[in-house]
Amino acid sequence: GGGADKEEETKDADKGEEETTTDFKVAMVTDIGGVDDKSFNQSAWEGLKAWGEEHGIEEKKGFDYAQSNDKADYMPNLTRLIRDEYNMIFAIGFELKEDLNKVAKQYPDTHFAIVDDVVEQDNVASINFKEHQGSFLVGVAAAMKTKTNKVGFVGGVDSPLISKFESGFIAGVKSVNPDIEVDVQYAESFGAADKGKVIASNMYNNDIDVIYHASGGTGNGVFNEAKDLKKNDPDRDIWVIGVDRDQHEEGQIGDHNVTLTSMVKRVDVAVHDLSNKAMNGEHHGGEVLEYGLEEDAINVATTNEDAMTQDIIDAVEDWKEKILSGDIEVPKTREETEKFLEAL
Amino acid sequence: MEYIIEMLNIRKEFPGIVANDNITLQLQKGEIHALLGENGAGKSTLMNVLFGLYQPEKGKIRIRGKEVKIPDPNVANDLGIGMVHQHFMLVEPFTVTQNIILGKEPKTITGRIDLKKAEKEIRELSDRYGLKVDPTAKIRDISVGMQQRVEILKTLYRGAEVLIFDEPTAVLTPQEINELMEIMRSLVKEGKSIILITHKLKEIMQVADKCTIIRRGKGIGTRNVADTNANELASLMVGREINFKVDKHPATPKETVLEIKDLYVRDKRKIDMIKGLELNLRAGEIVGIAGIDGNGQTELIEAITGLTKTHSGTILLNNKDITNKNPRKITESGVGHIPQDRHKFGLVLDYTIGENMVLQTYYKKPYSKAGILNLKEIYRYAKNMITQFDVRTPSIHTKARALSGGNQQKAIIGREVDRSPDLLIAAQPTRGLDVGAIEFIHQKLIEERDKGRAVLLVSFELEEIMDVSDRIAVMFDGRIVADLKPEETNEQELGLLMAGSSTKKAGEN
Amino acid sequence: MIDVLQSIIPTALFFSAPLIFTALGGVFSERSGVVNIGLEGLMVMGAFVGIVFNLTFADALGGWTPWISIIVATFVGAIFSIIHAVASVSFRADQVVSGVAINFLALGLGVYLTKQWYGKGQTEMVSQPFFSNDIPFLSDIPIIGPMFFKGVYTTSYIAILFAVIAWYILYKTPFGLRLRSVGEHPMAADTNGINVYKMRYIAVIISGALGGLGGSVFALTIASNFSHSTIVGQGFISLAAVIFGKWHPLGALGAALFFGLAQSLSVVSSSVPFLASVPDIFLLIAPYVLTILALAGFIGRADAPKANGVPYIKGTR
Amino acid sequence: MSSSHRLFSVLIPIISVLLGLIAGAVIMLLSGYNPITGYAALWRGAFGDAYTIGETIRRSTPYILSGLAVAFAFRANLFNIGAEGQVIVGWLAAVWVGISVEAPMVIHLPLAILAAALAGALWGFIPGLLKAKLGVHEVIVTIMMNYIALYSTNEIIRNVLTDHKTTTESIHESASMASEWLGSITFFSRLHYGILLALFIAIIIWFLIDRTTIGYELKAVGFNPHASKYAGMNVSKNIILAMVISGALGGLAGAMEGLGTYGNISVMSGFSNIGFDGIAVALLGANTPLGVVIAAFLFGTLKEGAGEMPTGAGIPTELVDVIIAIIIFFVASSYIIRWALLRFKGGKSK
Ligand SMILES: Nc1ncnc2c1ncn2[C@@H]1O[C@H](COP(=O)(O)OP(=O)(O)OP(=O)(O)O)[C@@H](O)[C@H]1O
Ligand SMILES: Nc1ncnc2c1ncn2[C@@H]1O[C@H](COP(=O)(O)OP(=O)(O)OP(=O)(O)O)[C@@H](O)[C@H]1O
Numbered sequence A: 001g002g003g004a005d006k007e008e009e010t011k012d013a014d015k016g017e018e019e020t021t022t023d024f025k026v027a028m029v030t031d032i033g034g035v036d037d038k039s040f041n042q043s044a045w046e047g048l049k050a051w052g053e054e055h056g057i058e059e060k061k062g063f064d065y066a067q068s069n070d071k072a073d074y075m076p077n078l079t080r081l082i083r084d085e086y087n088m089i090f091a092i093g094f095e096l097k098e099d100l101n102k103v104a105k106q107y108p109d110t111h112f113a114i115v116d117d118v119v120e121q122d123n124v125a126s127i128n129f130k131e132h133q134g135s136f137l138v139g140v141a142a143a144m145k146t147k148t149n150k151v152g153f154v155g156g157v158d159s160p161l162i163s164k165f166e167s168g169f170i171a172g173v174k175s176v177n178p179d180i181e182v183d184v185q186y187a188e189s190f191g192a193a194d195k196g197k198v199i200a201s202n203m204y205n206n207d208i209d210v211i212y213h214a215s216g217g218t219g220n221g222v223f224n225e226a227k228d229l230k231k232n233d234p235d236r237d238i239w240v241i242g243v244d245r246d247q248h249e250e251g252q253i254g255d256h257n258v259t260l261t262s263m264v265k266r267v268d269v270a271v272h273d274l275s276n277k278a279m280n281g282e283h284h285g286g287e288v289l290e291y292g293l294e295e296d297a298i299n300v301a302t303t304n305e306d307a308m309t310q311d312i313i314d315a316v317e318d319w320k321e322k323i324l325s326g327d328i329e330v331p332k333t334r335e336e337t338e339k340f341l342e343a344l
Numbered sequence B: 001m002e003y004i005i006e007m008l009n010i011r012k013e014f015p016g017i018v019a020n021d022n023i024t025l026q027l028q029k030g031e032i033h034a035l036l037g038e039n040g041a042g043k044s045t046l047m048n049v050l051f052g053l054y055q056p057e058k059g060k061i062r063i064r065g066k067e068v069k070i071p072d073p074n075v076a077n078d079l080g081i082g083m084v085h086q087h088f089m090l091v092e093p094f095t096v097t098q099n100i101i102l103g104k105e106p107k108t109i110t111g112r113i114d115l116k117k118a119e120k121e122i123r124e125l126s127d128r129y130g131l132k133v134d135p136t137a138k139i140r141d142i143s144v145g146m147q148q149r150v151e152i153l154k155t156l157y158r159g160a161e162v163l164i165f166d167e168p169t170a171v172l173t174p175q176e177i178n179e180l181m182e183i184m185r186s187l188v189k190e191g192k193s194i195i196l197i198t199h200k201l202k203e204i205m206q207v208a209d210k211c212t213i214i215r216r217g218k219g220i221g222t223r224n225v226a227d228t229n230a231n232e233l234a235s236l237m238v239g240r241e242i243n244f245k246v247d248k249h250p251a252t253p254k255e256t257v258l259e260i261k262d263l264y265v266r267d268k269r270k271i272d273m274i275k276g277l278e279l280n281l282r283a284g285e286i287v288g289i290a291g292i293d294g295n296g297q298t299e300l301i302e303a304i305t306g307l308t309k310t311h312s313g314t315i316l317l318n319n320k321d322i323t324n325k326n327p328r329k330i331t332e333s334g335v336g337h338i339p340q341d342r343h344k345f346g347l348v349l350d351y352t353i354g355e356n357m358v359l360q361t362y363y364k365k366p367y368s369k370a371g372i373l374n375l376k377e378i379y380r381y382a383k384n385m386i387t388q389f390d391v392r393t394p395s396i397h398t399k400a401r402a403l404s405g406g407n408q409q410k411a412i413i414g415r416e417v418d419r420s421p422d423l424l425i426a427a428q429p430t431r432g433l434d435v436g437a438i439e440f441i442h443q444k445l446i447e448e449r450d451k452g453r454a455v456l457l458v459s460f461e462l463e464e465i466m467d468v469s470d471r472i473a474v475m476f477d478g479r480i481v482a483d484l485k486p487e488e489t490n491e492q493e494l495g496l497l498m499a500g501s502s503t504k505k506a507g508e509n
Numbered sequence C: 001m002i003d004v005l006q007s008i009i010p011t012a013l014f015f016s017a018p019l020i021f022t023a024l025g026g027v028f029s030e031r032s033g034v035v036n037i038g039l040e041g042l043m044v045m046g047a048f049v050g051i052v053f054n055l056t057f058a059d060a061l062g063g064w065t066p067w068i069s070i071i072v073a074t075f076v077g078a079i080f081s082i083i084h085a086v087a088s089v090s091f092r093a094d095q096v097v098s099g100v101a102i103n104f105l106a107l108g109l110g111v112y113l114t115k116q117w118y119g120k121g122q123t124e125m126v127s128q129p130f131f132s133n134d135i136p137f138l139s140d141i142p143i144i145g146p147m148f149f150k151g152v153y154t155t156s157y158i159a160i161l162f163a164v165i166a167w168y169i170l171y172k173t174p175f176g177l178r179l180r181s182v183g184e185h186p187m188a189a190d191t192n193g194i195n196v197y198k199m200r201y202i203a204v205i206i207s208g209a210l211g212g213l214g215g216s217v218f219a220l221t222i223a224s225n226f227s228h229s230t231i232v233g234q235g236f237i238s239l240a241a242v243i244f245g246k247w248h249p250l251g252a253l254g255a256a257l258f259f260g261l262a263q264s265l266s267v268v269s270s271s272v273p274f275l276a277s278v279p280d281i282f283l284l285i286a287p288y289v290l291t292i293l294a295l296a297g298f299i300g301r302a303d304a305p306k307a308n309g310v311p312y313i314k315g316t317r
Numbered sequence D: 001m002s003s004s005h006r007l008f009s010v011l012i013p014i015i016s017v018l019l020g021l022i023a024g025a026v027i028m029l030l031s032g033y034n035p036i037t038g039y040a041a042l043w044r045g046a047f048g049d050a051y052t053i054g055e056t057i058r059r060s061t062p063y064i065l066s067g068l069a070v071a072f073a074f075r076a077n078l079f080n081i082g083a084e085g086q087v088i089v090g091w092l093a094a095v096w097v098g099i100s101v102e103a104p105m106v107i108h109l110p111l112a113i114l115a116a117a118l119a120g121a122l123w124g125f126i127p128g129l130l131k132a133k134l135g136v137h138e139v140i141v142t143i144m145m146n147y148i149a150l151y152s153t154n155e156i157i158r159n160v161l162t163d164h165k166t167t168t169e170s171i172h173e174s175a176s177m178a179s180e181w182l183g184s185i186t187f188f189s190r191l192h193y194g195i196l197l198a199l200f201i202a203i204i205i206w207f208l209i210d211r212t213t214i215g216y217e218l219k220a221v222g223f224n225p226h227a228s229k230y231a232g233m234n235v236s237k238n239i240i241l242a243m244v245i246s247g248a249l250g251g252l253a254g255a256m257e258g259l260g261t262y263g264n265i266s267v268m269s270g271f272s273n274i275g276f277d278g279i280a281v282a283l284l285g286a287n288t289p290l291g292v293v294i295a296a297f298l299f300g301t302l303k304e305g306a307g308e309m310p311t312g313a314g315i316p317t318e319l320v321d322v323i324i325a326i327i328i329f330f331v332a333s334s335y336i337i338r339w340a341l342l343r344f345k346g347g348k349s350k
């Protein structure tokens, strides 16, 4: 009841002049970090912008975002957008789960979606990505690329989400060649470049030649170390596999590029898609929407043409077919990975 | 007559007080000029003006007849003025050499401090004026006497012609005082001039040529020392007659209060500082411990009061063993302690004077109940003590830090005496105080004795020991080497005993 | 064993370098009697300036870019620290408070300006960071070579060199003697004709310069870009190194290296057989626990410069 | 004299805040923003309606306690940079008890709060003990303890409290400080009863510091350990006690989050900053309980209001950090403000 009264009140003076071209408004709340984090906040925002462009809607009038600087901001941000009468609100990141859960209960008339987690409410659609699928495919690429038969995985903070990346990657690598060793390390932070660099340095030092990172800013340290080694010894094969978006740019060092490929997660595709659906009155509240290879929401980047040779691309395509056809079920957790490996 | 320094009609104000009010001081070349006045009279302030630490509101300073402005100590140094401060201005972790050259360091071409050159220069200076120091020792490891010599060397190294000594003897042992007197004489012989601040009239009579007296910030006048005497100086300074002879009846000692048997105490370096000490103290007597600093006095007091652990032996208070009990237990069993270092041990300087008055009793009724302070009671008590012991403070809510040394000391004495301890330990209770305050404190100690308390007085000043004690225990090398009656001995004999030349028991002669 | 050393020493060296610079800055400031909790903020400023300058001038300056970037960061760090100096020396501010303000200010300003200038919360990656290299001849020495001279950053050696220079300045020159005297007994220094305020200003500015240098070296050897999470706690670890090292330049150097070693050991351990079975969490907290144990075990009590944290007011004692 | 002293101690913080806001306005102008729009957004964000007011109070709640934690240690001359770690372990302990114990509220809630305090106290005890017995500087130990708290807590959340998840389940109702009623009068803000507890504890701490023998001893030991020992106080005990109480306060700040705001605890990828901000709060509040409470509200207001600045005025939230920094500077530099005030006053009276 309180919510409705509220909405009347917040139509205050300085927003009075706003006139939207359509009365459907969409907004998102970032997790910690802004819409420029070169990661999924940015990607989600790009999706929202594309949606706005598609319908000729102006930023701040028909779509907007609220940036969170720390954990305590999620709730007020969500509430603020609700009171600004947005019809559909995206919560970007599993960190917002608890807060969204509460808010969704309080405002049953607003539609929500959460990325990367599941909120069981009738007005919340849960957008999940099949990162394990993409990770599997970059694992294939890594396995094809490694000469030392040793590859590494650097995780940010150990969590179910990141272990999806880890699991898919290991499965992909081992599917190509079960003898390849995979070293797994967590930095316990998404922002510790120094830790990332120490881990990468240690891995490369131990003959690992391909590292897949799923660690946000910690990955900066991984790229830094790889580029440093490459710079010193351009002939040495040193590779990083990027995450979330195409991290080709991060790998550029002189004429070389250490980014083998990236596991691209098209949050923008999902956000754009779901916004359109919601606009058309098609709500998926209470459902878990899985975006994966089929929806083109998970990609493997091929920007680095020198590194991603045709045979690697072919292999990746092969395995992609197998996944799409259901021949193989990519593991999502460590237990599933164990089973998967036993079955190999 | 030519003056090397003339301070004419100097006025210096602090918020709420005129510290120097129209004071004139004229110093001739080659003389030792004493500056005398009660605590807080304005002596240090006047000298700080001369040294460039304070700027006077009014008045002129002339040096060698030329009027000068002294905005900071650098200028004072350049004008040939050096000052040995009341509280030493030495950097403890530095060596003697580093302290002396600080700010005027000789350099090698590579920009490094030329320690060799510095040490050589210091050796020369110290030979010339008889100032024995160890150039490589750290300040924190050397005696107070040597620290003072370092301070003097500092001024000489800077080429001082005029040396200001602010209460130089307050912290020295009698031996060191004699040495200092010698040093001053040799400085004057070398053509230096000296301004000496001291509360000890005897010293003035001994070395000074002239004496300027100030009272409550005002100049009272200058006297030729040869034409005056201690009594006249004292009454000029205080504005009334001072009774130098301590009034007291003979003691009537009763039961034993303190009994120390075969005590051994080690210091941090595990060296025995007290070696089998024996001491008895009875109710109704004052025992004075005479001795040169460093012979175990500090350790003895700390052992009795529980501040240091003993190595072996027993300490009995009223026949109860208090050896190695914690300080609180010991205080509660009837020990009061006026500590030697009042800033370090006696007071919490950042607490108000009111809060300081209950430092030993805050946890007891009526000052607190069930752990809750009764501020009303505390302040009532503090007010009472302040009047009773004549502690001069703007209010009980003034921080202890802001009080003058004499008043801080009176507050401590009040606090300790008022608990009616069976044993009262007074360590250097009058150090740095003016004669008026000393008189007051001596009276208080004797009053306590007459109330039947045992008083243990530790002092480096033989005069004080002789005047106040009923019995004198001479301490040397961690033992009591003699036990004498004051009327049966003299300063000469005590001096010899303190230097370890022979031992003697009371009543032996 | 040698294997392990060969992998942890080079990483420890680059990990420690920014901490060494910053801790040396802390030593200067605290030796002069000014507590510097603001080291973290000074590093943030250094990282920010280092990255922004690098991004802006990389095209024009080419291979010299990182060097000029850290010089500029050093300079800006020095200027930035004047705020702390003014507050804590001239305005007699509580030095801890002022340092905390420095931390807020640097991070706030850094990210604010990043957003203003780049329109987003983090910058691009720089194209001209520092690169490691092998030191000619020395890197060929067996065993020692790969440990200390292969794939090392020049900045790491500069850090070590700076520690030695700092020691020389503080303990061998008149300037150092004066600076330390001001931190121990400012009034004694004052009566000896040393300008206490001036010395403290200089010391704080040196700490700003070194903090800025440390931050920029971190940014240009490790992080490669600037965001709100580029410097997270390195300044506090540097502060710990100052105290751990007993306010001595070589002590701070040792403490920073110790920390770098512990950090890289905790990472390397997972590939050392007998340590591999240790649960990750213990390896993760090992650097911090080791530091505490080292302090409790054999470093023990450290005495700060006596006048550290006390504003000097002329004419009082 | 003393009335002007009192006047100054009120005036100086007010002037500092004004100067901070003016500086913020100047920065906004220089960057091409309209300060009035900016501050209007800040105001809306903090006090715009019942919801934001509720959130502002909620945000201030843990600051009161973390500020008290730092301030309390400061009064005993100890610098507790470890409030952050104490907050984290307190939060963990509160949630742990909240989840794993089943009991009626009268038992469960106090038990969970107590657990938080104890966990924080333990985190304070270690540096206190090392300081008291071995003379190890508390600043380093508390910095290290922060990291140990962060990583250990994450590990416990993942492997003990959950089966490899990042967030624990919610605490039982019986351990929750959340309040439907408080929520309903503030349009679903997360305002919870913790604020009452925090204010109550501020009063207790004031009483403890200023009116009890414990406070008397702690301050004495902080000012002068030698004189305290001479006066029969146990210096080591007091140092440890100061750190333990300080740590307990930090732990309680964590309980505010664990039992009030969130009702759970998640794996943290970095520090919560509640403890670090507590340093600034304590210092702004001049280390007195009343000052801390006021400073905590100021902090909460600015931080909460900042959220509205990007959406409401297009201004980056970091501007608020700059403003906070400037306020802290001026509070720290009270001497110069006092001096300026005196000149001003003197000039007028002449
Ligand atoms: N910095 C200061 N600020 C305010 N008042 C001061 C200051 N210095 C001294 N005073 C006051 O000025 C007066 C003179 O002090 P001064 O130090 O000159 O006395 P003094 O004669 O040296 O005393 P003592 O014999 O105890 O050394 C005292 O009342 C003292 O309280
Ligand atoms: N900042 C100050 N404010 C007020 N009074 C001060 C200040 N500084 C010094 N004083 C006062 O100056 C007077 C003289 O100081 P001085 O250094 O001569 O100490 P003192 O009284 O001789 O004590 P002691 O010899 O025991 O140290 C004292 O009354 C002291 O309290």
Ligand SMILES: [Mg+2]
Pocket: B043, B044, B045, B086, B166
């Ligand atoms: Mg004096």
Ligand SMILES: [Mg+2]
Pocket: B039, B086, B167, B405, B432, B433
């Ligand atoms: Mg005196």
